[in-house]
Amino acid sequence: MRTIDWQSDHIVIIDQTRLPHEIVTRELRTVPELVTAIRSLAVRGAPALGVAGALGVALAALSTADPVAAAAEIRAARPTAVNLAWGVDRVLAKLPLGIPEAVVEAITVLEDDVRLNRTLAERGADWLAARVPGRINAHTHCNAGALACVEWGTALGVLRSLHERGRLGHVYADETRPLLQGARITTWELAEMGIEHTLVVDSAGPSVIANGLVHAVVVGADRIAANGDVVNKIGTYPLALAAARAGIPFIVAAPESTVDEATPDGSAIQIEVRSEEEVIEFGGVPIAPEGTRALNYAFDVTPADLVTAIVTEERVIEQ
Amino acid sequence: MRTIDWQSDHIVIIDQTRLPHEIVTRELRTVPELVTAIRSLAVRGAPALGVAGALGVALAALSTADPVAAAAEIRAARPTAVNLAWGVDRVLAKLPLGIPEAVVEAITVLEDDVRLNRTLAERGADWLAARVPGRINAHTHCNAGALACVEWGTALGVLRSLHERGRLGHVYADETRPLLQGARITTWELAEMGIEHTLVVDSAGPSVIANGLVHAVVVGADRIAANGDVVNKIGTYPLALAAARAGIPFIVAAPESTVDEATPDGSAIQIEVRSEEEVIEFGGVPIAPEGTRALNYAFDVTPADLVTAIVTEERVIEQ
Known part of the structure; x- marks a missing residue:
C-alpha cells in the first residue's frame, strides 16, 4: 500500500x-x-x-x-x-x-x-556498508520511512536496504515529541520490516550515541541549503552534535528535490512554528499548568560541518 | 510549604x-x-x-x-x-x-x-550577574527548584535569586520526558515566582540555545564525579553540547553533598534505567505499537570539559 x-x-x-x-x-x-x-x-x-x-x-x-x-x-x-x-x-x-x-x-x-527513494537508499547503504564492518547499529529520528514518501523511504530506506543485505543490526528510534512520529510510525514500520529496534525519548538519543550503542546516525531532511546546512525535524541537531563528539558518521538521506540551491544557508530558511497546544496538551489533556506558554519549533538546523554525508538519488555530498 | x-x-x-x-x-x-x-x-x-x-x-x-x-x-x-x-x-x-x-x-x-541552597543560589547568581550584562535569559532542564530540595532550589534557586535582584529575563524550560517534571513542576514553580517562562520539548532546547534566545544554561546535578563529570536528568548532555557550540556558559548548581570524590569520572557512575512503560505509555495509554521495547535511561553524563562552572554552597569550580 x-x-x-x-x-x-x-x-x-x-x-x-x-x-x-x-x-x-x-x-x-x-x-x-x-x-x-x-x-x-x-x-x-x-x-x-x-x-x-x-x-x-x-x-x-x-x-x-x-x-x-x-x-x-x-x-x-x-x-x-x-x-x-x-x-x-x-x-x-x-x-x-x-x-x-x-x-x-x-x-x-x-x-x-518510488524509484528515486530506492536509488538513494541503495547508495546510502553502499556508503555505510563500505565504512562500517559487520552488522550496523543505527540511530534515527522522526520518520523518514515509507510513510514519509510514497514507498520505501529515505533514511529508513537506507536501513531497509542494509537489512535486505543482512548488514543491519539494531535500530534506536527517537520518539519525536511533540507528535511522536518516531514512537507511532517509525517503530511500526521497523516492526513490519522485521528490524530489531528500541524506542528512546528524544533527549536520550545523545546518550545512546555517547554510550557507543550505534555506529551511525541516519536521518532525512526537509530542506538542504546550498552550503549543506540541513533542516530536519526538531531534535536532529542534538544528534548531530552528539555524533560529531562521538566520532561516528551523521548521514542525511534525501532526494535531490530537497536540495534548495536558492537558499544560501540554514539561517535563510523559515522554520515552521506550530501550535502551542501540541506541546502543552497530550491527547487533549493538559500536561502543564493552565496559562503555560510554549514555543513549538517544528524543525531545527544542523550546520553543514556536523554532516558527514548527504546521500541523494544522484550523488553523495561529503563535507 | x-x-x-x-x-x-x-x-x-x-x-x-x-x-x-x-x-x-x-x-x-x-x-x-x-x-x-x-x-x-x-x-x-x-x-x-x-x-x-x-x-x-x-x-x-x-x-x-x-x-x-x-x-x-x-x-x-x-x-x-x-x-x-x-x-x-x-x-x-x-x-x-x-x-x-x-x-x-x-x-x-x-x-x-534550606541554608545551603540559598547560599549556593546567591553564589550562582553572583557568578552570572558578573558575566552577563542586563537581564539574563536562561535555559533549564527538569526540575532543580524548591520542589527538588526542601525550599528555594538549586538551579532554579539561582534563577530565583537573579529574579529578586531584577536581573532575570526570560526562562526556557524543557518539558523533560518521560515524566515531564519540567512541564508539570518547573513551569508551576516559575509561575508561582512570577518569572516569565516558555515551555519547549526537550529536543528543541539545543535550538533555543543555537538561536540565541538564552545567555546561559543552568541545571542541577544528581552526582558530580571527582573529575567534574556531571550526572543529571536525561537530556542535560545535549544542552551542554549546544551551549559549548554556541559559546554560552553551562552552569551546574548543586550542594557539596552531590560531589562524589570517591567516583573518578562519569563512566564509574551507575545510571538508573527505569521502566519501559514510562516511555511507551502516556498516562496509561500506549503511544507505540504493542510489543515495542524501550530503553529508559533516567540520567546522562555531561563530560567535565563541557561544564563552564559548578557552583556549590562552598565554592565555584571552573573548568
Missing part, C-alpha cells in the same frame, strides 16, 4: 495521525481537503509532501476554476519543506499545456518518488 | 506525581512507604533525596527493630543520586549514640538544606 496515491481524479492517503492504532485511508477530492490533510500532518514527510504538491495541482486543475490560485494555497500549507513547493511548481509548469499534461506530470512525480 | 519535612515522628512530603493538578501532602510513617515514595518519584530531586535519606534513618530508628537494615533499603531505592546515600550515611553515623541523636542529625540535614 502506498502512503499517497492517485486514483483517476482524486488523491488517496493513509491518515498518519491515526497510526499505529488504525490504518485508515482517506480520499481527498478537493483542494481544501488536501490543505487540511497537509496542515494536520495526515500526510507528512518531505518526499510525500513533494508528491502531495504535485498531485494537488492535478486535483486543482480538475476541481477548481482557478488552479493557479489553488496551487498557491497548497504551496503555503507548510513553509519549511522545500519539496512541497517543488512538487507544486513542477506540475504548474505543465498546466499551460492542458489538464491531461498536468495530471501526467503529477503521476510522473509520484512514480519517480 | 516545604517539599519534605519532619513532624514529631514521621515525614511529610508534597506528592510530586500529582502536580500541577493537585497539591497533595502525604504522611510517610514507615520505611516501606518512604521507599515507595522515592521509587515512584513522589519525592525527587537530588537535594530532597539527601534529606529523605536522612529523615528515613530517623524514621527507621523510631519504627523498626533493625534500623541498619532498613537504612540499607532506603539507600538502594534509587542508585544514581549520591545525595540519598549521603543523607542515609550521615544519620547512620549518629545512630550508635542513640535515637534522639539520630533524629537531631536528620533535622539538621533538613534545616541545612
